[in-house]
Amino acid sequence: MTRRAVPVVPVVLLLLASLVATALTTPPASAASPRVEMRVLVVTDGQPEVEAVRDALTAGGVPIDVVDLADPVRPHLDAAALTLPDDVPHSRYQGVVLPNESPEALTPAELAAVHDLEREFGLRQINALITALPATGLAEPSDTTGWSGQVDGITTQLTPAAKADGFGDMRGPVPVDGDTWAEIGTPLPGYTPLLTATSPDGGRSGAVAGVLAVDGREELGLALTFEAGSTQFTALAPGLIEWLTRGTHLGVRRDWFAVHVDDVLLPDARWVVGAHCAYGADCPPGIAAVPTIRMTAADVEYAAAWSAQHGLRLDLAFNGAGSAAAVPNGEDPLLAALVAHKTAFGFLNHTWSHLYLGCVRDYSVTPWRCATVPILGWTRYVPGSEIEDQIARNLEFARVHGLPLDPEELVTGEHSGLRGDEEMAEDNPWLAGALDAEGVRTIASDASKEPAQRRIGAALTVPRHPIDLDYDTATFAETVDQYAWSHTSRADGGDGTCEADGGCVPALERSDPAAAFAQVIVLAEAAKALGHVLGNDPRPHYVHQPQLTEDRTLYPVLEKVLDGHGALYTEARPVLVPTMTQSRDELRRQADWAAAAPTVRAWVQDGAVTVVGDGLVPLTMPAGSSFGEAYGTTRSAWVQVSGERRV
Incomplete structure (x- = not known):
């Protein structure tokens, strides 16, 4: 094929249901019962497809051992490396991932040892990228059968066999990204198609993924290219894991999607189309004044109705000072609408006036810099008392007006x-003490700058993904102009900052802003967000209140994400909307498990799971069990263990 050139640790047996309902009456294990460790062996040659499978296993919390074929001192794969000494047959692994059906750097003896292991213990194998050949179960494309080439933008289709074995929570259609090569093959005897496709010209159809049953083993091979962020792979990844492990494995996956809307009640500066600046923020003298942006009561009505219709709660991060400033001597219609619809939203403390709480800013230079103490040169920071006041005043505002929130x-x-x-290379040194004094245990951070969670005093951060609709844009024209300026190259009329990381988009057609917004920005931002949703990522996303008013630019992006997810999965795999504290806790569990997973012991014997550890263990079991909660095609939960138990 042409290529593109979590917390566990001392000993507990989990009392879990068996793999099928009737297994509750299974007799105790005999001395000769084989044992299978709950780990996956990943053999990699560094190609994007096998690395994507590796990343998906890790993101889902599945413990893996990796053999790098490029490593000159890698372990040799033989019976001693693949099994454990024991009184019973004992496999180190419950599944195997290879780059293809027969990697060049793997010796014939090593490949034979892997196949022997799979036969003895009934293990399955994923071949990350195959070509259509008899050895993979597909007839090689010819003038009369099959097809190979670019399949950009086509939609593939899961078969009933796929839905019956690992992919049962998927609706069937699986779209394919651009820059994808596929070999559409005709199945040979022993091959069960899982994913089918039709060539872009409509002339040939066949399989691009399926299972070859050979020599008492099963190999699932994918005959289309992908990488970790490809739509086709992120959609299929949960099913691939469930197929490989037969639905019993360590790790838990969920599809998370929380959206925070910042600056509610405040007015925001407005982007000036053509001037490349936001009036009231960074425009030079001489730019004509434009009005600020602030939501209306009608926007609240619309948001509440939209949220109810789409089943997606919006969490509003508000600043009480904005209401007091908007209507100094009367009732604020925006605040009244929020109070009237308070059960439709979540509410977050965004501080009283949105004061910058880092260093004291010196605006005598552009861009600003941190002010320093004369002579000594020490950085001046906003004092802890002011941070505490910003937190406390907004909490009091919420209490007075009956806005529900978690303090x-x-x-x-x-x-x-x-x-x-x-x-700001370091935190404000007064921040941790102020958070502790006000009882803050969860604080938002920017995932584009700090993707990992960390502790600040007694609080934990929750990194939030930005949806790139800027705080100063409320109309299609403003959004397209600002997006084009910051996301296109100098040659295409942008500021060129995107050139540093290769993230530039093609020039946007600004004569029809609504069309450019729908055809470029919505697709780009929704694709990024959907990737997070499908990646077992509990980090929230955030925008600002201008996206809920005027042209209401947030909703098309969110609808594209929800529609994209709904087109892939059935109601068995719903989108979950965590609170900020729930996101914090899930991130903490995932990080703790990632640290503990390399040393945890867990195995399957006689259809029962045994876990050795001390702490929280993420565990997934087949749908026929009574363990955990149903999600997707399996049942799963985080379980506290300390000791050893077995079913």
């Missing part, structure tokens, strides 16, 4: 107080 959750303005700005 332990906080979103600072611009994620300020935390390191991340060019001038």
Whole structure:
């Protein structure tokens, strides 16, 4: 094929249901019962397809051992490396992932040892990328059968056999990204198609993924290219894991999607089309004034109805000072609407006035810098008392007006107080004490700057993914102009900052902003967000209140994400909307498990699972069990263990 050139640790047996309902009456294990460790062997040659499978296993919490074929001192794969000494047959692995059906760097003896292991213990194998050949179960494409070439933008289809074995929570259609090569093959005897496709010209159809039953073994091979972020792979990844492990494995996957809307009640600066600046923020003298952007009561009505219709709660991060400033001597219609619809939303403390809580800013230079103490040169920071006041005043505002919120959750303005700005290499040294004093246990951070969770005093961060609709844009025209400026190359009329990381998009057609927004920005931003949803990522996403008013640019992006997910999966795999604290806890569990997973012991014997550890263990079991909660094609949960138990 042409290529593109979590917390566990001392001993507990989990009392779990058996793999099928009737297994509750299974007799105790005999002395000769084989034992299979709950780990996956990944043999990699570094190609994107096998690395994508590796990443998906890791993201799902499945423990793996990796053999790098390029490593000159890699272990030799033989019976001693693949099994454990024991009184009974004992496999080190429950499944095997190879780059293809017969990697060149794997000796024939090693491949034979892998196949022997699979036969003895009934293990399955995934071949990350295959070509259509008799050895993979597909007839080689010819003038009369099969097809090979670019399949950009086609939609493949899962078969009933796929839905019956690992992919039962999928609707069937699986879209394929651009820059994808596939070999559409005609199945040979012993091959069961799982994913079928038709050539772009409509002339040939066949399989692009399926299972070859050979020599008492099963190999699932994929005959189309992909990488970790490809739509076709992220959609199929949960099913691939369930097929490989037969639905019993360590690790838990969920599809998370929370959306935070910052600056609610505040007015925001407005982008000036053609001037490449936001009036009131960074426009030079001489730019004509434009009005600020602030939601209306009608926007609240619309948001509440939209949320109910789409089953997606919006969490509003509000600043009480914005309401007091908007209507100094009367009732604020926006606040009244929020109070009237308070059960439709979540609410987050965004501090009283959105004050920057890092260093004291010196605006005598452009861009700003941190002010320093004269002579001594020490950085001046916003004092802890002011941080505490910003938190407390907004909490009091919420109490007075009856806005429900968790006082332990906080979103600072611009994620300020935390390191991340060019001038802020470290946190404000007064921040941790102020958070502790006000009882804050969850604080938002920017995932584009700090993707990992960390501790600040007694609080844990929740990194949030930005949806790239800027805080100063409320109309299609403003959004397209600002997006084009910051996301296109200098040659295409942008500021060129995207050139540093290769993230530039093609020039946007600005004569029809609504069309450019729908055809470029919505697709790009929704694709990124859907990738997070499908990647077992509990980090929230965030935008700002201008996206809920005027042209209401947020909704098309969210609808594209929800529609994309709904087109892939049935109601058995719903989108989950965590609170900020739930996101915090899930991130903490995942990080703790990632640290513990390399040393945890777990195995399957006689259809029962035994786990040795001390802490939280993520565990997935087949649908026929009574363990955990149903999600997708399996049942799963995080379980506290300490000791050893067995069913």
